[in-house]
Amino acid sequence: MDFSVILRTVGSLALISGALSIIISVAEKVLNNYGTCELDINQGQKKLSVQGGSSLLSTLAAEKIFIPSACGGKATCGLCKVQVLEGAGPLLPTEEPYISQQEREEHMRLSCQIKVKGNMRLMIPEELFNIREYICRVESITDMTYDIKLLRMKLPEGETVTFKAGQFMQFYTKPYGKVKEEVFRAYSISSKASEHDHIELLIRLVPGGICTTYVHTVLQEADQVRLSGPYGDFYLRGDCEELIMIAGGSGLAPIRSLVYDVIEKGLPHKMRFFFGANTVRDLYYMEEFAQIERDYPQFKFIPCVARPEPQDNWTGETGFVTVALENQVDSGDGKEAYLCGSPGMLDACIKILKDKGFTDQTIFYDKF
Ligand SMILES: Cc1cc2nc3c(=O)[nH]c(=O)nc-3n(C[C@H](O)[C@H](O)[C@H](O)COP(=O)(O)OP(=O)(O)OC[C@H]3O[C@@H](n4cnc5c(N)ncnc54)[C@H](O)[C@@H]3O)c2cc1C
Ligand code: FES
Structure with missing residues (x-):
């Protein structure tokens, strides 16, 4: 075949695929434009006007309401359950393994899986409103073993954190290398609950893991990091000897x-x-x-x-x-x-x- 014919064919294919991707992205914008949606939380206790189109988990996080989540929205931890009384649509296959029959009857949903597409009525436990976001400075990174690092972070001057010993924080990475988006993962707090101006985490390297590779190879002392928390019900009951x-x-x-x-x-x-x-x-x-x-x-x-x-x-x-x-x-x-x-x-x-x-x-x- 003539070389110029090949060039023209390749060129036309490139033009067609370029045009298709523009049409798809415009269609996505138009079809996924859910406009402003109203979220009613705890029967009128809080009312939020939010832009539709994102997961309920990230929509609430943008409003500084942090729902526990350990897997970063991958539907593998089941921690991000929220009671949605109205506006969530039918249960999704990705939610099914984590929602028991009783929870279905109580309208529990995985907030990382359902999108805000219209007005919703939610019930959120009071204590989750105390969960806050902290921008900390990495004070030290210490090798504890060949694959575990101790990360000590200082809260901004004047800020304090209160947690129950045993609870965990969510740690947010920044984009790095081929990872183009921020991810977040759960890490148990290893420091003393009496220390209110520092947080310590022990992070074991998972080969190929996004967050642990970030902590072990990208993060440096004096860097800023974002945390939210505290979360979790792993804390002392102590009704024993x-x-x-x-x-x-x-x-x-x-x-x-x-x-x-x-x-x-x-x-x-x-x-x-x-x-x-x-x-x-x-x-x-x-x-x-x-x-x-x-x-x-x-x-x-x-x-x-x-x-x-x-x-x-x-x-x-x-x-x-x-x-x-x-x-x-x-x-x-x-x-x-x-x-x-x-x-x-x-x-x-x-x-x-x-x-x-x-x-x-x-x-x-x-x-x-
Ligand atoms: C409540 C809670 C507390 C936690 N506390 C700590 C803690 O104190 N210290 C700590 O190091 N981790 C802790 N984790 C685990 C942590 O949240 C991450 O899952 C882990 O660090 C891996 O994150 P990643 O982004 O590097 O890996 P990802 O990118 O999420 O995963 C990469 C690959 O590794 C696999 N993988 C994920 N986690 C593990 C694992 N632990 N072992 C083997 N393979 C894995 C995944 O299936 C995937 O195939 C905790 C998790 C929970 C739910
Ligand atoms: S965040 Fe883990 S299941 Fe939703």
């Missing part, structure tokens, strides 16, 4: 905050903290917890290493954390359990705890 605490990896974060909370408030609970690590390289905060153990006889630290090497000269518990739990916790009587770590580890531990008499009312956890 002894707290059994179990964590793996960065799951140590909320447990550290809980341990200090019990100590600083002078609560009488005995505490046993089982910390599971694969190898000795995965252990951290060892000296700090050993010191707490020396200072406070009510606290016992039990690090368990699944695969120690001979050269590690490891003298502590060897094997999975489940083995130590099985051997050292006799029954659930007078105890509550607080667990944080990977789903696999938590499921195995919860099974053992239930066999020992712990119940859904005495087991509290955050899985990630």
Whole structure:
């Protein structure tokens, strides 16, 4: 075929596809123009006029109403539930796995999945109005292990944060490299609840993960970061004599905050903290917890290493954390359990705890 014919064909195809993409984007703008929509919250307690077209989660966030959400709107965490009495349309397939039959009857919806397309009537728990946004300065980034960093952030001068030990914050990234949009993820607060001008997070690198790659490779000391919170119901109930605490990896974060909370408030609970690590390289905060153990006889630290090497000269518990739990916790009587770590580890531990008499009312956890 003549070369000029090929050039003309390629040129015409490029023109057609250019024209098509313009038509599609104009059509999208026209079709998705839902105009101004009215949101009635808690039967007239708040009334908002918002631009339609975005998810309910991000529309509310733009109005400084922060609904808990850990997965960044990917419909994988189920945390962003909101009661929508009117205006949400039928339940979407992406919502179905997270909304129980009872929740359907109560009109609960995943706010990250439903779009604001018209007027809506919502019910939002009062306590969510206390969730705030903070623009912090990164004070330090410290390597705790080969894949866990401690991020210490300072709140703006004069601002304070109040949270319950065990709760989490949402951390927002900035666009970087091929990631063109901001994302946000949940991170448990590892600092003391008595510290109101700082937030500390322990962030484990997930290979290929958007937020953790940002924290581990892009973020620098003195950078500004955006956080919102606090969120979550993983906090101390304390209706017992002894707290059994179990964590793996960065799951140590909320447990550290809980341990200090019990100590600083002078609560009488005995505490046993089982910390599971694969190898000795995965252990951290060892000296700090050993010191707490020396200072406070009510606290016992039990690090368990699944695969120690001979050269590690490891003298502590060897094997999975489940083995130590099985051997050292006799029954659930007078105890509550607080667990944080990977789903696999938590499921195995919860099974053992239930066999020992712990119940859904005495087991509290955050899985990630
Ligand atoms: C309540 C709560 C508290 C949390 N607290 C902490 C914390 O204190 N410290 C911490 O490091 N993380 C914590 N997480 C996990 C955190 O929110 C992110 O999910 C995690 O850091 C991965 O984010 P990412 O953007 O780097 O990965 P993404 O870009 O979201 O995911 C990249 C890929 O990795 C997979 N993936 C996501 N998370 C994990 C994981 N944990 N392990 C293995 N694969 C994964 C995804 O399925 C995906 O395929 C918490 C989660 C919840 C729900
Ligand atoms: S934000 Fe995770 S399911 Fe909606």
